[in-house]
Amino acid sequence: xxxxxxxxxxxxxxxxxxxxxxxxxxxxxxxxxxxxxxxxxxxxxxxxxxxxxxxxxxxxxxxxxxxxxxxxxxxxxxxxxxxxxxxxxxxxxxxxxxxxxxxxxxxxxxxxxxxxxxxxxxxxxxxxxxxxxxxxxxxxxxxxxxxxxxxxxxxxxxxxxxxxxxxxxxxxxxxxxxxxxxxxxxxxxxxxxxxxxxxxxxxxxxxxxxxxxxxxxxxxxxxxxxxxxxxxxxxxxxxxxxxxxxxxxxxxxxxxxxxxxxxxxxxxxxxxxxxxxxxxxxxxxxxxxxxxxxxxxxxxxxxxxxxxxxxxxxxxxxxxxxxxxxxxxxxxxxx
Numbered sequence: 001x002x003x004x005x006x007x008x009x010x011x012x013x014x015x016x017x018x019x020x021x022x023x024x025x026x027x028x029x030x031x032x033x034x035x036x037x038x039x040x041x042x043x044x045x046x047x048x049x050x051x052x053x054x055x056x057x058x059x060x061x062x063x064x065x066x067x068x069x070x071x072x073x074x075x076x077x078x079x080x081x082x083x084x085x086x087x088x089x090x091x092x093x094x095x096x097x098x099x100x101x102x103x104x105x106x107x108x109x110x111x112x113x114x115x116x117x118x119x120x121x122x123x124x125x126x127x128x129x130x131x132x133x134x135x136x137x138x139x140x141x142x143x144x145x146x147x148x149x150x151x152x153x154x155x156x157x158x159x160x161x162x163x164x165x166x167x168x169x170x171x172x173x174x175x176x177x178x179x180x181x182x183x184x185x186x187x188x189x190x191x192x193x194x195x196x197x198x199x200x201x202x203x204x205x206x207x208x209x210x211x212x213x214x215x216x217x218x219x220x221x222x223x224x225x226x227x228x229x230x231x232x233x234x235x236x237x238x239x240x241x242x243x244x245x246x247x248x249x250x251x252x253x254x255x256x257x258x259x260x261x262x263x264x265x266x267x268x269x270x271x272x273x274x275x276x277x278x279x280x281x282x283x284x285x286x287x288x289x290x291x292x293x294x295x296x297x298x299x300x301x302x303x304x305x306x307x308x309x310x311x312x313x314x315x316x317x318x319x320x321x322x323x324x325x326x327x328x329x330x331x332x333x334x335x
Contacts, residue, residue, distance in 0.1 A: 002332050002334065003332030003333055003334055004031050004215075004311065004312035004313075005029075005030050005031060005312065005313060005315065005329045005330075005332060005333070006030060006031050006032035006033060006034060006059075006215060006312055006313065006314040006315065007021070007022070007025050007030055007032075007033045007034070007314065007315050007316075007317065007326070008033075008034045008035075008036065008063055008184075008217055008314045008315060008316040008317075009021070009022075009033060009034070009035055009036065009047070010036040010038075010041075010042065010316070011036070011039075011041045011042040012318075013322070015046075015047060015050060017322075018047060018050075018051075019050055019051065019054055021317075021322050021323070021326070022051045022054070022055060022058065023054055023055060024323055024326055025058065025326050026055050026056075026057055026058040028326050028327065028330040029330055030058060030326065030329075030330075031058070031059060031312060032058060032059035032060065032061055032091070032215075032312075032314070033051055033058060033059075033060055033061070034060075034061040034062070034063030034091070034093060034181070034215075034217075034314050035047045035048050035051070035060070035061070035062060035063055036063050036064075037062060037063070037064065037065050037066075038064075038095075038097075038098070039101070040101070040105075044062040044063070044064075044065055045062070045065075045078055045082070048060050048061075048062060048082055048090070049082060049085060052082060052085045052086035052089065052090070053085060055086070055089075057089075058089070059089050059090070059091060060082070060086060060089055060090055060091070061090070061091030061092070061093045061161065061181075062091070062092060062093045062094070063093045063163070063181060063217070063314065064093035064094050064095040064161070064162075064163035064181055065092075065093065065094055065095070066094065066095055066096065066097035066102075067094050067095070067096060067097070067115055067116055067119040067120075068096075068097055068102060068107050068109065068115070069097075069105075069107070072118070072119045072122045072123050072126070072139045072141070073122075073126060073141060073144055073146075075092070075094075075119070075123050076122075076123045076126035076127050076146060077126075077146055079092050079123075079127065079156070079158050080127060080146055080148075080156055080158075082158075083156045083157070083158055084151060084152065087152075087157075088157045090158050091158070091159055091161055091179075092123070092158050092159070092160045092161065093161045093162075093163055093181050094116075094119065094120070094123075094160065094161070094162060094163065095162065095163030095164075095181075096109065096112045096115070096116055096163075096169065097109060098244060100267055101267075111137065111138075112169065113168055113169065113172050114136075114137060114138065115137075115138045116162065116169065116172060116176075117172060117176060118134070118136040118137065118138045118139040119138070119139060120160055120162065120176050120177065121134075121176065122134050122136075122139050122141060123160065124160055126144070126145065126146050127146075127155065127156045127158050128155045128156075129145065129146065129148075129153065129154065129155045129156070130145065131143060131144070131145040132144050132145065159178035159179055159213070160177055160178050160179075161177060161178060161179040161180060161181045161213070161215070162176070162177045162179075162180055162181070163180075163181040163183065164177075164180050164181075164182075164183075164194075165183050167193060167197045168197075170193070170194050170197035170198055170201070171197040171198070171200045171201035172201055173198060173201060173212070174197065174198035174199060174200060174201025174202040174203075174204075174205075174207070174209060174212055175201035175202065175204045175205045176201075176205070177212060178212070178213065179212055179213030179214065179215065180194070180198060180212060180213070180214055180215075181215060181216075181217065181314070182194060182214055182215065182216035182217065182310055183216075183217055184216070184217035184218055184219050184289075184290075184316060185219060185236075185237060185240050185248065185251060185289045185290065186251040186289055187251050187252050187288050187289055188301075188304040188305050188307070188308040189252065189308065190251055190252070190308075191216070191305065191308035191309040191310060192308055192309070194214075194309065195209055195214075195308075195309040198212055198214070209309075213311055213312075214309055214310050214311045214312075215310065215311055215312040215313070215314050216305050216310035216311075216312070216313060216314060217314045217316055218290070218291050218301075218302060218305060218313045218314065218315055218316065219233055219236060219237075219289075219290040219291065219292070219316045219318060220290070220291045220292070220298055220302075220313075220315040220316060220317055220318065220325055221233035221290060221291070221292040221293075221298075221318035221319055222291075222292070222293070222294070222295055222298045222319065222324065222325050222328060223294070223319055223321075223324075224294060224295070226293050226294050226297070228319075229292050229293050229294070229298075229318075229319065230283055230286050230287070230292050230293065232292075232318045232319045233286050233290045233292040233318055234278050234281050234286050235274060235278060236290075236318060237281055237285065237286050237289065237290060238261065238265075238274055238277045238278045238280075238281050239265075239269060239274060241253065241257065241258060241261040241265075241277070241281065242261045242262060242264070242265030242266075242267070242269060242273075242277060243265065243267050243269065245258045245261075245262065248289075251288070251289050252288070253285060253288075253289070257280065257281075257285070260280050261277050261280060261281075264276050264277040264280070265277050287301070291305075291313075291315075292318075295328045298328070299328070299329075299333040302315075302329075302333045303333055303334070303335075306333075313329075313333070315329060
């Protein structure tokens, strides 16, 4: 496969089915699979371990864990363990989480940039097998190292990717990250801002934006029946319009539409609320921020994201036939 292609899994499928999809994606030449952990439904680490245990080549990333609910040393130990299971095949994707979910479980997110810097800095040092003392506002470590008695004692090759959305976090990612996980449900033009901010941060660290890997989550709803594909994506788009408007606003969705959706949806939204709000979301908004439609249409949309700076689509499959999406992209997306 000439083009880099990856897959994204949330909780829409049983773990048993997800394992089979990952094995199939590996057989068809996909580069990586990323496991979500954004809502209180499926932990990322357990599926990552399951995927690692039944594969031999495909990379496996967290897409993304948050930097608030796990101690930095525990994060490092967890990803060292995953690297023991799948050496040099693990990506650590980490983000700043989101409200109101964080607030509902008692976490007050504040000074997100500093918190992310402290966690990434210390986790990287620990994975490099350094002994770390660190007195930060959010991370305090007193002469800590990963206490490997048995097994591999060398530094671990676990690249750290930050799931950044806003411009300030994007610039920080350019400075401290090995890569960025560009968000989904954004328009390709959103990437222009991302590239500019990544470059600003990269320069601070003596790097170029092209030294930063830039895979991008892309919602992919594909079917030979175009309307069926659009309708499948519309439900997810509607949920995010209501639940994560900061992402939608960054994508160019009008404030007027966001306000309309917000009047219908609460969090967590009921099925009835979602179905009612879906009526407000037009086809052009669905296709602006997802790769939805026929096979030719979804490949064309992926090319737009690549043309605007993404390095690898991380395809989030919607619809019943995940293998169809894998097959469509097995030969890449180039013309």
